[in-house]
Amino acid sequence: MHFQTPRVRSLIFIDGIPVEGTSKGNHMTIAVLLKQVPDTTAKISVNGGRVDENAVSKWSFSPYDEYALEAALQLKESAGGEIVAITAGPARCEKLLRDAAAVGADTLVHVSAENINDLDSTQVQKLLAAAVQKSGASVIFCGKQAADTNAGSTGPGVAELIGASCVTLVSEVSSDGGGYTATRPSSTGHEKVTASAPCVFAFDKGVSEMRRPNVRGIMMAKKKPIETWSLGDLGVDIEANGVNIDSHSPPAEKPPGQKFEGAESVSTVVSKLRDEANVI
Amino acid sequence: MVRDMVRDFVDEEVIPKIEHACRDGVFPDEWRVALGEMGVLGAPLKGYDCPGLSYTAYGVICRELERGDSGLRSFASVQGSLAMYPIWDFGSEEQKQHYLPKMASGEWIGCFGLTEPDYGSNPGDMITKAEDMGDHYLLNGAKMWITNGTVAQLAVVWAKLDGVIRGFIVEKDDPGFSAPEMKGKHSLKASVTSELVFQDCKIPKDRILPGVKGLRGPFSCLNNARYGISWGAVGAAQACFDSAKEYSLSRIQFTHPIASYQLVQNKLAWMLREITKAQLLAYHLGQKKDAGTWIPEHISLAKMNNVDIALEIAREARDIHGANGILDEYCIMRHMANLESVKTYEGTHDIHNLILGRHITGIQAFTREL
Amino acid sequence: MECTVIAETSGNSIHPITAQLVGAASSLGATPTVVIPGGAGAEEAASIDGVSKVISVVGDCFSTFDSGAWASAIASQCSGVVIAGATPIGREVASRVAAKRGIPIIQDATGLKSGITITRPIYSGKAVETSTVSGDCVITLRANAFDAAGSGGSASVNVVDQSADISIAVKEAISKASERLDVSEANIIISGGRGIGEKENFSHLEEVADIIGAAVGASRAVVDEWGMPHSMQVGQTGKTVTPSLYIAVGISGAIQHLAGMRSSKYIVAINKDPDAPIFGVADYGIVATWEEAVPALKSALAAL
Numbered sequence: 001m002h003f004q005t006p007r008v009r010s011l012i013f014i015d016g017i018p019v020e021g022t023s024k025g026n027h028m029t030i031a032v033l034l035k036q037v038p039d040t041t042a043k044i045s046v047n048g049g050r051v052d053e054n055a056v057s058k059w060s061f062s063p064y065d066e067y068a069l070e071a072a073l074q075l076k077e078s079a080g081g082e083i084v085a086i087t088a089g090p091a092r093c094e095k096l097l098r099d100a101a102a103v104g105a106d107t108l109v110h111v112s113a114e115n116i117n118d119l120d121s122t123q124v125q126k127l128l129a130a131a132v133q134k135s136g137a138s139v140i141f142c143g144k145q146a147a148d149t150n151a152g153s154t155g156p157g158v159a160e161l162i163g164a165s166c167v168t169l170v171s172e173v174s175s176d177g178g179g180y181t182a183t184r185p186s187s188t189g190h191e192k193v194t195a196s197a198p199c200v201f202a203f204d205k206g207v208s209e210m211r212r213p214n215v216r217g218i219m220m221a222k223k224k225p226i227e228t229w230s231l232g233d234l235g236v237d238i239e240a241n242g243v244n245i246d247s248h249s250p251p252a253e254k255p256p257g258q259k260f261e262g263a264e265s266v267s268t269v270v271s272k273l274r275d276e277a278n279v280i
Numbered sequence: 281m282v283r284d285m286v287r288d289f290v291d292e293e294v295i296p297k298i299e300h301a302c303r304d305g306v307f308p309d310e311w312r313v314a315l316g317e318m319g320v321l322g323a324p325l326k327g328y329d330c331p332g333l334s335y336t337a338y339g340v341i342c343r344e345l346e347r348g349d350s351g352l353r354s355f356a357s358v359q360g361s362l363a364m365y366p367i368w369d370f371g372s373e374e375q376k377q378h379y380l381p382k383m384a385s386g387e388w389i390g391c392f393g394l395t396e397p398d399y400g401s402n403p404g405d406m407i408t409k410a411e412d413m414g415d416h417y418l419l420n421g422a423k424m425w426i427t428n429g430t431v432a433q434l435a436v437v438w439a440k441l442d443g444v445i446r447g448f449i450v451e452k453d454d455p456g457f458s459a460p461e462m463k464g465k466h467s468l469k470a471s472v473t474s475e476l477v478f479q480d481c482k483i484p485k486d487r488i489l490p491g492v493k494g495l496r497g498p499f500s501c502l503n504n505a506r507y508g509i510s511w512g513a514v515g516a517a518q519a520c521f522d523s524a525k526e527y528s529l530s531r532i533q534f535t536h537p538i539a540s541y542q543l544v545q546n547k548l549a550w551m552l553r554e555i556t557k558a559q560l561l562a563y564h565l566g567q568k569k570d571a572g573t574w575i576p577e578h579i580s581l582a583k584m585n586n587v588d589i590a591l592e593i594a595r596e597a598r599d600i601h602g603a604n605g606i607l608d609e610y611c612i613m614r615h616m617a618n619l620e621s622v623k624t625y626e627g628t629h630d631i632h633n634l635i636l637g638r639h640i641t642g643i644q645a646f647t648r649e650l
Numbered sequence: 651m652e653c654t655v656i657a658e659t660s661g662n663s664i665h666p667i668t669a670q671l672v673g674a675a676s677s678l679g680a681t682p683t684v685v686i687p688g689g690a691g692a693e694e695a696a697s698i699d700g701v702s703k704v705i706s707v708v709g710d711c712f713s714t715f716d717s718g719a720w721a722s723a724i725a726s727q728c729s730g731v732v733i734a735g736a737t738p739i740g741r742e743v744a745s746r747v748a749a750k751r752g753i754p755i756i757q758d759a760t761g762l763k764s765g766i767t768i769t770r771p772i773y774s775g776k777a778v779e780t781s782t783v784s785g786d787c788v789i790t791l792r793a794n795a796f797d798a799a800g801s802g803g804s805a806s807v808n809v810v811d812q813s814a815d816i817s818i819a820v821k822e823a824i825s826k827a828s829e830r831l832d833v834s835e836a837n838i839i840i841s842g843g844r845g846i847g848e849k850e851n852f853s854h855l856e857e858v859a860d861i862i863g864a865a866v867g868a869s870r871a872v873v874d875e876w877g878m879p880h881s882m883q884v885g886q887t888g889k890t891v892t893p894s895l896y897i898a899v900g901i902s903g904a905i906q907h908l909a910g911m912r913s914s915k916y917i918v919a920i921n922k923d924p925d926a927p928i929f930g931v932a933d934y935g936i937v938a939t940w941e942e943a944v945p946a947l948k949s950a951l952a953a954l
């Protein structure tokens with residue numbers, strides 16, 4: 001499949017409704033890495049030593065990816081350019097790309113990977129790095145970690161592979177002269193840092209929730225083509241898997257509720273919260 | 281995708297605010313704006329910036345809205361099926377281009393004036409009248425129970441011109457027209473219900489809807505709205521069922537959750553059955569609407585059945601919630617009270633019964649004269 | 651087994667998690683080298699039991715956090731299996747080191763066994779993954795999930811001057827906003843109900859919240875009666891929350907409140923009434939007055 005570098009046409013918003021139009025000339029291509037995960041309200045059940053994907057009632061954007069996508073849309077609105085939405089996974093991921101198109105992603109890329117969660121971090125990062133390079137993007141937005149693996153290695157890992165800087169736990173990014181300014185936490189609160197392309201921004205909760213699509217956006221999204229890239233198309237050798245997943249299991253049963261008398265028991269409870277429950 | 285868009289809107293913007301809107305008796309204007317932005321108003325209409333969605337999608341939109349509140353869905357039904365639709369089907373080209381785009385965006389709200397204080401189930405004998413005065417029409421009469429009336433920019437009003445029912449577009453600022461709000465409702469409280477009063481109301485000649493004469497006009501509109509309602513009722517029933525299920529699992533009495541008791545399970549199972557049947561009926565009807573193989577009696581059957589069981593489900597759900605069910609902490613009694621109106625408007629339960637009776641037997645039983 | 655621990659620093663010293671990283675390495679039979687990005691706390695690190703040597707990597711690049719630069723500067727010192735803390739800095743630096751070396755990274759491990767077999771939570775704790783890595787890899791460890799090594803060690807310290815080009819600059823520091831986390835986002839929530847007596851007493855809960863980075867919630871009763879902001883309300887008509895830890899203080903546990911917090915991972919209840927329904931859902935229930943229990947909670951948490 002031949003990927004054509006997109007030319008001047010891109011979607012811009014008029015009154016919140018995406019319309020075909022010409023880009024503002026600044027050819028910033030923003031790649032947004034999106035992952036489809038079980039909805040965070042969905043029940044996760046384990047069957048035969050593996051989380052049962054067939055039992056998942058609803059698939060959605062990984063929540064931090066939504067913040068990344070919204071931030072990318074806002075950056076495009078203020079500074080021009082176009083958004084390439086990239087997702088790696090099985091066929092069901094195409095729905096995610098359509099949802100991204102409905103809110104304004106310009107180009108949709110599906111990196112075909114049947115068992116994405118069986119790949120180790122080096123394999124996933126090689127795939128996505130290759131996809132990012134093929135897309136021509138110089139700035140990459142992604143979520144700080146996916147809601148299924150909760151790992152958070154992809155952003156910095158992809159940055160390393162393509163020789164980009166990265167800023168993580170970002171809440172906001174703006175265009176700044178030739179570079180970007182991002183807000184991230186610091187020991188005293190928050191700080192604004194500057195970085196220039198190529199760079200990866202991994203989002204924590206952003207300043208804006210992802211916008212709602214509208215019917216017009218949905219209709220246009222349904223007709224939008226999706227580029228499907230295989231390992232061969234990307235020309236990448238992801239080599240063998242270095243991590244063998246032995247099993248998935250449900251979380252350990254919580255011990256039955258324990259009741260204590262008197263304020264003297266507070267320190268015991270606090271220790272248990274740390275050692276037994278591991279929540280502090 | 282459309283379902284998720286509306287569902288998320290209802291979860292995020294409507295459900296947190298609806299109880300207060302209901303207490304205060306207001307329809308939050310932000311919802312009008314949001315519905316316009318989402319592009320769901322006049323869902324099945326094509327052209328003139330209208331969404332052009334399938335009837336099934338329109339049904340899904342109504343169901344998701346009514347899961348939030350029947351008043352919210354009423355706003356959309358009136359706007360789309362009762363105000364936009366008649367202009368779309370019976371209006372002149374100029375009227376369509378002038379009104380429809382702004383109604384689709386939610387900028388202009390419309391309403392539908394058919395029912396009168398003394399003419400509800402029998403609209404054919406209405407007394408609101410229009411007279412041709414040469415360079416304008418003069419309207420006299422009053423309409424009642426009009427959703428959106430007080431906040432609408434325009435009203436599609438049905439009046440007799442020389443004894444024949446015609447549609448007229450009346451605008452807010454037309455002289456002799458007023459739309460006072462009706463207060464004191466126990467039902468559809470988060471919805472604006474009004475009277476439309478015409479006292480020598482002058483409207484320009486180009487406001488008449490040229491494309492239809494007689495009751496066929498308003499009845500076509502009502503059929504579209506009733507179709508949406510058949511889906512909407514499923515949404516209300518689902519909201520009540522979900523709440524009853526959650527409540528019965530949390531409420532402990534005699535050391536067990538009440539969901540563990542057989543009488544409660546029986547009620548929940550019955551609700552599930554009825555919701556499933558109603559949903560399938562609405563879905564099949566949507567297919568027929570899209571295929572063009574429907575008749576009005578199909579719609580009567582669906583509207584009547586679905587609203588009826590939704591009301592029963594709401595009542596049963598209230599029972600499961602016990603005393604807690606009377607608080608607006610839970611959605612139940614709001615849905616229950618709303619459904620009383622939904623059962624009566626757009627053709628009362630009994631009228632739809634008789635529509636079906638006439639269809640089955642060939643004999644009308646609406647009036648004494650056969 | 652060759653092993654490197656990437657130390658976590660905090661200001662001018664070593665963060666306590668570092669001793670846990672060394673302890674974990676020891677449990678795998680390794681005597682790790684400890685690499686300190688920036689070099690702070692080298693003596694302290696050298697005194698951790700089971701450390702073979704400490705390498706303090708110093709350079710200009712360590713004055714700003716740029717994970718690419720840090721990874722460039724320390725990567726050549728990070729050989730074998732690399733262990734770091736699953737902290738914001740640890741996770742980011744470890745990811746870049748792993749990608750640089752072309753080895754896999756496994757984040758947020760809660761259990762380790764020789765092999766190496768790694769256990770970690772996935773799907774936000776709704777499931778657990780066990781995997782085995784045979785070659786070199788990078789593993790980040792969850793804080794407080796592993797025993798810290800003792801402090802009788804006396805390893806040697808090597809200072810290596812190795813800077814790298816920084817590509818990130820700090821433009822502006824914004825001091826901590828006084829706004830607290832919202833209940834819907836927080837991992838830990840401490841909520842107050844009628845049992846705490848009056849609105850002003852919420853300040854005690856806020857103090858606890860500040861120590862552990864929690865949000866402060868409220869029951870409907872106090873939102874209605876004391877005018878607490880509605881955004882704090884947890885319950886049927888407020889927010890439904892699913893934090894890892896929910897601490898209910900002076901809340902009886904009426905069904906409407908339970909509806910909002912029942913799915914919390916762990917629930918602690920503090921109430922003077924031993925029959926309060928909240929104890930029916932609490933994992934750890936403390937029958938005590940809030941006046942005695944909350945200050946005890948504050949000091950116990952501060953001591954952690």
